[in-house]
Amino acid sequence: MRRRVTWRIVVALLSVLGAAACEGTGDGDDGRIVVFAAASLTEAFGELATGFRTTGGGVAVELNLAGSPSLRTQILNGASADVFASADPSTMTELVGAGAADDPVDFAANRLQIAVPPGNPAGVRGLADFADPRLLLGLCAEEVPCGTLARNALASAAVTPSIDTDEPDVRSLLTKVQAGELDAGIVYRSDVLAAAGTVEGIDVPPEVNATATYPIAVLTEAANPDAADLFKAYVLSREGQAVLASHGFEAP
Amino acid sequence: MSTARKRAGQRRAPWLIVPLAALAVAYVAVPFAALLQGAPWNDMGELVGQPIVTDALRLSMLTAFAATGISLVVGVPLAWVLARLRFPGRSATRALITLPMVLPPVVGGAALLFAFGRRGLLGAPVYDSTGFLLPFSAWGVVAANTFVAMPFLVLTVESGLRAADQRFEDAAATLGASRWAIFWRVTVPHAAPSIVAGSVLCWARALGEFGATVTFAGNLQGRTQTMPLAVFLALESDRDAAIALSLLLIAVSLAVLVPLRDRWLTA
Numbered sequence: 274m275r276r277r278v279t280w281r282i283v284v285a286l287l288s289v290l291g292a293a294a295c296e297g298t299g300d301g302d303d304g305r306i307v308v309f310a311a312a313s314l315t316e317a318f319g320e321l322a323t324g325f326r327t328t329g330g331g332v333a334v335e336l337n338l339a340g341s342p343s344l345r346t347q348i349l350n351g352a353s354a355d356v357f358a359s360a361d362p363s364t365m366t367e368l369v370g371a372g373a374a375d376d377p378v379d380f381a382a383n384r385l386q387i388a389v390p391p392g393n394p395a396g397v398r399g400l401a402d403f404a405d406p407r408l409l410l411g412l413c414a415e416e417v418p419c420g421t422l423a424r425n426a427l428a429s430a431a432v433t434p435s436i437d438t439d440e441p442d443v444r445s446l447l448t449k450v451q452a453g454e455l456d457a458g459i460v461y462r463s464d465v466l467a468a469a470g471t472v473e474g475i476d477v478p479p480e481v482n483a484t485a486t487y488p489i490a491v492l493t494e495a496a497n498p499d500a501a502d503l504f505k506a507y508v509l510s511r512e513g514q515a516v517l518a519s520h521g522f523e524a525p
Numbered sequence: 526m527s528t529a530r531k532r533a534g535q536r537r538a539p540w541l542i543v544p545l546a547a548l549a550v551a552y553v554a555v556p557f558a559a560l561l562q563g564a565p566w567n568d569m570g571e572l573v574g575q576p577i578v579t580d581a582l583r584l585s586m587l588t589a590f591a592a593t594g595i596s597l598v599v600g601v602p603l604a605w606v607l608a609r610l611r612f613p614g615r616s617a618t619r620a621l622i623t624l625p626m627v628l629p630p631v632v633g634g635a636a637l638l639f640a641f642g643r644r645g646l647l648g649a650p651v652y653d654s655t656g657f658l659l660p661f662s663a664w665g666v667v668a669a670n671t672f673v674a675m676p677f678l679v680l681t682v683e684s685g686l687r688a689a690d691q692r693f694e695d696a697a698a699t700l701g702a703s704r705w706a707i708f709w710r711v712t713v714p715h716a717a718p719s720i721v722a723g724s725v726l727c728w729a730r731a732l733g734e735f736g737a738t739v740t741f742a743g744n745l746q747g748r749t750q751t752m753p754l755a756v757f758l759a760l761e762s763d764r765d766a767a768i769a770l771s772l773l774l775i776a777v778s779l780a781v782l783v784p785l786r787d788r789w790l791t792a
Binding site: 340342343409414415438440445449454 | 635638639642643644658660661739740743744745746749750754757758759760761762764
């Protein structure tokens with residue numbers, strides 16, 4: 274008797290789980306799209322999501338924000354997403370090559386800037402200071418786009434850097450500069466703008482500065498491709514571009 | 526060992542217990558099997574022989590042992606105080622020492638930065654007078670490891686001390702042993718299995734530490750880049766290398782943990 278009751282509970286639980294699983298993968302949900310976006314787009318895409326909801330017929334945008342390579346890995350392993358906005362053309366090229374994304378378009382560009390704590394206590398003046406072993410200096414790790422770009426810029430300026438930490442992403446580097454634990458770090462201009470008041474930016478000369486290009490694409494497995502196309506068009510529209518510009522991004 | 530096996534053999538499990546236990550094992554085993562199945566066995570030797578890997582492994586081992594050593598020196602006394610003394614705020618103390626287990630490690634790392642960083646509560650005066658700095662150094666890794674891993678030792682040893690028969694300590698006291706002699710010659714030997722178990726847990730937790738380390742100590746090959754940090758960054762660029770590093774980390778922890786457990790915990 275007791276055994277039968279327990280079985281009923283197990284069966285009930287399984288059917289609830291099954292129903293939940295169907296709901297999760299169910300199509301025809303027109304009211305929602307999932308957008309995977311690079312971490313450096315956090316604030317800009319937050320605003321774009323709100324803007325799209327009001328202009329795009331009430332379609333809600335769910336954001337998943339992380340480093341571009343992590344997002345690529347998630348998509349290649351079957352994460353359900355409609356749109357991918359990357360900080361790095363190579364991750365996008367990889368997805369297109371794997372048949373996971375179609376027709377990417379560049380929608381924004383970003384430049385590097387040196388971030389220093391407020392008041393610039395160490396008196397950092399430019400890229401040349403990154404060779405000073407007495408200063409506490411950070412870069413993004415080589416494995417992430419901002420780290421590759423920063424190393425390119427330093428190489429172009431003929432500076433051999435003396436680095437104290439290779440941070441796994443641009444936000445953790447920025448946090449250490451904000452806390453005053455690092456004297457300087459090389460981040461994106463948009464990051465300095467997002468952290469206005471808690472860090473100061475020093476421009477990198479345009480002749481050595483590298484540009485990060487941001488491509489966007491609708492994914493081939495998108496559950497809601499029509500709304501995804503609309504969102505992509507919205508990001509590329511004059512209104513979307515104005516939002517990106519207000520967050521420190523340039524036109525591609 | 527043999528008596529334990531005999532007893533287990535005589536006992537028949539209630540009907541749902543064994544399938545549920547099997548489910549628990551499968552849940553942990555399947556991801557590891559997937560990891561093994563995806564491993565780049567042919568390039569393994571080349572991948573794990575690189576300086577970046579040997580540097581990270583050496584740093585991970587050294588800092589995990591250092592953190593366990595520090596935890597033993599201050600954590601066993603703390604466990605004794607929590608188990609044997611009655612004082613106001615004992616529960617609050619225990620809750621406080623448990624916090625690093627509950628807190629996201631990244632938050633723990635940020636808290637360490639606010640305390641011991643260059644601009645930190647204690648870090649600033651020390652830095653200004655001596656120039657000594659914990660972050661961005663191997664000692665910073667040890668500090669982060671100790672913060673996150675020590676609670677495992679304290680809680681394990683405390684429950685070991687509570688379970689131990691206190692009449693031995695009372696007897697030693699009646700026979701005129703000093704408090705210090707009782708602690709060293711009666712309490713500690715009785716608590717030895719829990720001290721070993723606690724050290725093992727503490728060491729294993731320190732070996733896998735990621736969040737607090739990267740937040741507090743940063744990431745630089747040879748200085749602060751431990752195995753988990755190397756694995757995380759490898760995952761961004763080279764999946765094969767990341768899997769190879771993870772397997773190496775797993776192999777090293779098993780090589781240390783299995784003999785320790787057999788030696789101390791199945792007596």
